[in-house]
Amino acid sequence: MLISFNPLTSHSYLSEQSIQLIIEENKTALTKVQKGSTEHSTSLGWFDLEKSIPLDILKQINKLADYVNGISSVMIVIGIGGSNRGAMSALQVLGRNTQSPTTLYFAGDSLSNQQLLDAIDLIHSQEITLNVIAKDFNTLEPGITFRILREEMKKKYGNDYRTRIIVTGSYGSGQLYEMATKYHYHFLPFPAEIGGRFSVLSSVALFPLKVSGVDIDSMIEGAKDMREELTTTPLISNSAVMYAASRYLLLQQGIKMESLVTFEPDLKEFGRWWVQLFGESEGKTDEVLFPLSFSFSEDLHALGQWIQMGPKNVLETHLITYYDTKDTIIKDSIEKDGFDYLTNKNFKDLNTIVQKAALKAHTEEGVPSFTIETANPLNEKTLGSLYWFFLFSVYASCTIMDVNPFNQEGVELYKKNMYSSLGKQIR
Ligand code: PA5
Secondary structure (H helix, E strand, O other): OOEEEEOOOOOOOOOHHHHHHHHHHOHHHHHHHHHOOOOOHHHOHHHOHHHHOOHHHHHHHHHHHHHHHHHOOEEEEEOOHHHOHHHHHHHHHHHHHOOOOOEEEEEOOOOOHHHHHHHHHHHHHOOEEEEEEEOOOOOHHHHHHHHHHHHHHHHHHHHHHHHHEEEEEOOOOHHHHHHHHHHOOEEEEOOOOOOHHHOOOOHHHHHHHHHOOOOHHHHHHHHHHHHHHHHHOOHHHOHHHHHHHHHHHHHHOOOOEEEEEEOOHHHHHHHHHHHHHHHHHHOOOOOOOEEEEEEOOHHHHOOHHHHHHOOOOEEEEEEEOOOOOOOOEOOOOOOOOOOHHHOOOEHHHHHHHHHHHHHHHHHHOOOOEEEEEEOOOOOHHHHHHHHHHHHHHHHHHHHHHOOOOOOOHHHHHHHHHHHHHHOOOOO
């Protein structure tokens, strides 16, 4: 099993039987989920890796990445939400083992003038390409950032600026596609049947990752392996389905929040990706878990107290996955520092010990907890598997909750208010 789920059923909130019952009650719908054949079939492009990242697009990505690496020291990635969190999160985990002439800089995900000025400074001091990513090119933050940075690019590169722009957008429709066609920008398709937060295993994230030297083939392989496992393992022993069913049971018992806890600081952005995936997919009803993510040990010293002794309405999901690193044996020290009890221990074992210690303390205090553990160390393949695991889990979870995972009408309301304040004509 690539990823195992343990609902810690010894805990009073859950039993094996109650989890099986939820799965049994939702058997018909979950069987469809497993086949990727529900009424949401037009949003299921991510389900099939051949659709998510077809071979010809992969070739195009490789070619374009070589081109970008040949002409730029920085590629500014303009995008927001599902259009940039996938790449950001994977880069944080995998970037340490990559080599590339091109560094990524993320922009267009805020209205911070400082962030914008930093990007403009980069245009002045570095060789730049822009990758602008949007499914619907309406969102103000990336849209206006693209305009301002594009104008700076024109000043610097003259008419050649257009050869340095790579658009990842919806093929055949919308303003971004029209601009790309009219002004001859490079173009990569944002798959039609994939929404932003489900797009990490498509050109949306894989192109910038390839530019920064990530082995995207291994990521895709990891996702494919995970898909194979989750679509063939019977529902009752299927780790993602059990996870979805167990969360639902806790929700019914009054649990209000779920915190995904990670133990490698490089997974902080992954935690944010997960928060968006679950928050935007599930947050459409009163009865839903509020997703949070914490990085331990650090957050043990910020929120550990609250979790331990505050209201028992938070589910803690420990994501147990570590880099495969060399040993660091702790040596004796002449200075008496009070840490001699650690002498000769392996530093890398301490992280596991703190994970187990926190889990024990929290569960003993009555905090409902799950563990999700990868069989292999944290690397390209494992990360690919983790992405697919959570995409499938949220799909199963929303199905049990009877919520459409693929829309986000609530987000549109703030946009409407903003457009009206700024005088945009809505057609
Ligand atoms: O998951 C989603 O669909 C959203 O979070 C979008 O990614 C986000 O709103 C940005 O959309 P776009 O890139 O089309 O402007």
